[in-house]
Amino acid sequence: MNSLYEQFNCRTKEELYEKVKNEDLQVKPLLDFIEFAKADIRNKNKAIKSPDIFVDYVKSTTMPTKDTGTIIFVDTKNQPVFLKRTRLSRKNDIKETLKEGLIAGGTRAFIAFSEDTPNNRISQLQSTFENIGIKIIDSLGYNKDKDVFISTSIGCSFYASNSYEIINDGNDEYLKDDFSFKEEYTDFSSYFAKNEIIGLNIIDEIDSIKEKLKIGFQHYHQEVFGIIAYDNDEKVILAEELFKGGTDSSIVDLKVIAKNLLRLDDLKGVAIFHNHPSGNPTPSMEDISMTDKVAQMCEALGVEFLDHYIVGKERILSFSKEVNKFQSKNFRYQDMVKSMKNVSEKGIDYDNNRGIMDIKRGDVVKTSLSDATIVLEVKGEDALLFDGRQYIEAHGIQRDVEKVFWNQGHYYDTIPNEIFTENRKGYEDIKDTINDIINSNYQDFVKTLISIEKGIVDESIVDEVYNRFMDNDGINLINDYFDDVLYDLEHENTVGELIDTNIVVEKPIIKEKIGKLERASLLNELKANVKLSNEHKNEKGFKKDGVEL
Incomplete structure (x- = not known):
């Protein structure tokens, strides 16, 4: 295959640039591609989020045989960028496929093979990929007699209901006008x-x-x-x-x-x-x-x-x-x-009629900013998020296999006043959101607060601190100063019946063996109006913590 420069009778990028600059007719295909590259050219291939989608991609080509398998390279969002049927017994074929997949932008891979393929060939293939940093997300074994695929990651059988042609199968016809695949x-x-x-x-x-x-x-x-x-x-x-x-x-x-x-x-x-x-x-x-x-x-x-x-x-x-x-x-x-007018882009529909928006208020999700980002509000394809340090007004929100991401975002140090105004009721709404989180997942709620307030990013350390907190009745989630203030106010008849003692959260006592981590003061202040106390245990071995939000 000719290089990019040889294709247009040039020896260097300088020569090719002069032809492009002068709009030489000889480089018209390249000029057309440059014009195309100005637009939104995101990967529109359906992300492989489950084995059945993986099966559908494999069914878009010839089924695997004893010597031939299908390798699908994907980007960081599991969207396919390159697919090719490869002779698994030939090292040069595997290297060529690997080269083409990397040039196409692949960072991970899915592999489909026949159950008749010798195990050593599959092991060698996996070893080759993993030794250069290409993680194999899943492998499918194809049983020709039953016309069924077995996913090695979850051990279940899958039948493809349909197939479709979506991605490149490695033929030159597909590549001829996509110059981005050229090494130069x-x-x-x-x-x-x-x-x-x-x-x-x-x-x-x-x-x-x-x-x-x-x-x-x-x-x-x-x-x-x-x-x-x-x-x-x-x-x-x-x-x-x-x-x-x-x-x-x-x-x-x-x-x-x-x-x-x-x-x-x-x-x-x-x-x-x-x-x-x-x-x-x-x-x-x-x-x-x-x-x-x-x-x-x-x-x-x-x-x-x-x-x-x-x-x-x-x-x-x-x-x-x-x-x-x-x-x-x-x-x-x-x-x-x-x-300039800010226009939110419409998200890609990865999940057909089900839509891509499957997060709700109160969820704790992974994003590129934090592994514990809190969803404060959702409206259509837009959301208000908090990553522990800043608020994000996210537009065109989407979710892939690993994380939630968005097409466009605005970032604030304090909660914005003009977002979702018809849905947000300030303090009461935030209180409801936090209550939803506490009721559905108290453990992650506490861990998130510990991580945010103390700046701990190592999840194992967060787990250890959480376990020690749960195991010790003498530690409160927030500083005892708040108890003193409420006591003073109550006796000054300022608070009185405003404290609702019926709002409680039960949390199990952690009885696992505690390691040698030195105990530290957990939370000196809580930036929300949350009061958790550890004054009572019920007869079943649970702590009852009053929560005032």
Whole structure:
């Protein structure tokens, strides 16, 4: 197969760029693909969320045989990016399939094989994948006589009711106009983007700059971080990627950024960018933390910090526009992006008629920001979330196998006043939400509070602290100061009957062996109006804790 440059009779990216720049007819297919890449090109393949969906994909090709299996590569959301039937007895065939799957953006895999396939072939295949970091989520064994698949992950049988052609089966016809599969494409696309951005006005031509960023960096299968520097006339004088990382993170060295900025003459400010190989530009907690550090560095250097862009196949996310705690230091730019209309994108329907929204108020879910994010309110495809540090107004909310994510979000340090106003009743509504959580899952409620208040991220430590708390009647969930205040108020006839002693929560005594972790003071203050006391035990061995919300 010819390289990208050979396909257009070029030797280097510089030669190809000149042909693209001059709109040479010889490169028209590439020009068409670049135009296509400007739009939302997210992966629309149905995520493999269960074995029956896995079976349907396998049934879209020829069934596995003794020597031939089906390998499906998926992205971080379990959406297929590449499917190919492969000779399992030939190492070169496996390597070629592996190469094509990685180029397509696969980070994990599903494998289907015949039950007649020797076990050593399957073991060798799994070992090869796992040794290079490709996790095999599930394997299907096909019984030809019964026309049935057995999932090795749960040991159940599955019959496919239908089949459909959704993803690439590795043939050249599919690949011929998708230049992103060419090994040299990202090298060329990033070179194209950088050269096109130089000289543009960072304020007045920001839409064009973001468009070029999307073309240049959305197809990388690893995270890439770069900077865009501009002068006192607000013209871009540098656009360069500085760091490359893995499929879900990159290492950013502030010293390297500072060095590249300080060598520039007539420097006024800088914007930063990085891509999300998953295609979804929703910022992670690490993205937000890194942005804060860059902002502090720019302030120390006296350099204007404009914005942070996250590049995804869906779109470009602007921190200045969508992360409320971030404010651009260029006030003309900040006013401009804030005046733009924010349109929530419709989520992808992964689950046919059932819909993608299966979370409700009071749920504790995993997100890119926290493994214990609380759902405070839900309205259609939008939700108000709290990750322990900030509130998120999430639009186009979706759920995959592992996490809840969203198409667009706004981030607040305090609870926003203008979201879901027709449904939210302030204190009473939040109290109802917390009560729902306590009644449905008291253990995770307490663990979440411990994790948030004490900043503990290690789940095993949270478990140990929780067990010690439950095993000791002398520890209250919040500081005894609140008991003293309520006692004083009651005797001053200020509180009286307002304390509802009928609101109780029962929690089991944990009798497991306690380790050697030193006891610490658990919670000095609780940021919600929650009162939990451990004054009584019932005859069945349960603690009764009065809760005042």
